[in-house]
Amino acid sequence: MGSRILVIEDNPLNLKLIRDVLSFQGHDVVTAESGEEGVERAADSAPDLVLMDIQLPGIDGHEALQRIRADPRCRGVPVVAVTAFAMREDIARAEAAGFAGYIAKPINIRALNEQLARYLPGGVHG
Ligand SMILES: [Mg+2]
Numbered sequence: 001m002g003s004r005i006l007v008i009e010d011n012p013l014n015l016k017l018i019r020d021v022l023s024f025q026g027h028d029v030v031t032a033e034s035g036e037e038g039v040e041r042a043a044d045s046a047p048d049l050v051l052m053d054i055q056l057p058g059i060d061g062h063e064a065l066q067r068i069r070a071d072p073r074c075r076g077v078p079v080v081a082v083t084a085f086a087m088r089e090d091i092a093r094a095e096a097a098g099f100a101g102y103i104a105k106p107i108n109i110r111a112l113n114e115q116l117a118r119y120l121p122g123g124v125h126g
Helices: 012-024 035-045 061-070 085-097 109-119
Strands: 004-008 028-032 049-053 079-084 101-105
Touching: 004 012, 004 035, 012 028, 012 109, 028 035, 035 049, 035 061, 049 061, 049 109, 061 079, 061 085, 079 085, 085 101, 101 109
Parallel strands: 004 028, 004 049, 049 079, 079 101
Antiparallel strands: none
16 A cells, blocks of 8 residues: 655656656655745645655755654644755755655666665555
8 A cells, every 4th residue: 555755856867767756656745846835745645655856946945854753634744955066065954854865866776776665654555
């Protein structure tokens, strides 16, 4: 049985890759392409897990995380950062800010599956 996963990512190729992998595993994938849209989807789609790019148009992933955390409808959902390899110095900051973990870009399907296994109740299904 799949989970509902919200993917917030403005890069169309990354978004398609993540969506395809998750859909293939039987998850219900909800997508957003900006921080603002992601905050709205987090509130109205009740996801089990959020995967969020840090560098987004408009508000960035840090600001979006603060807004998600401030909303009682989605306060408890784990939010995993998706961050470029060059931004790895920001990982400590991301975890201090309340991200549950991170996935480095370019996206590695094994790393993606490890995060899914850690943060989804049923683990990896594919
Ligand atoms: Mg981006």
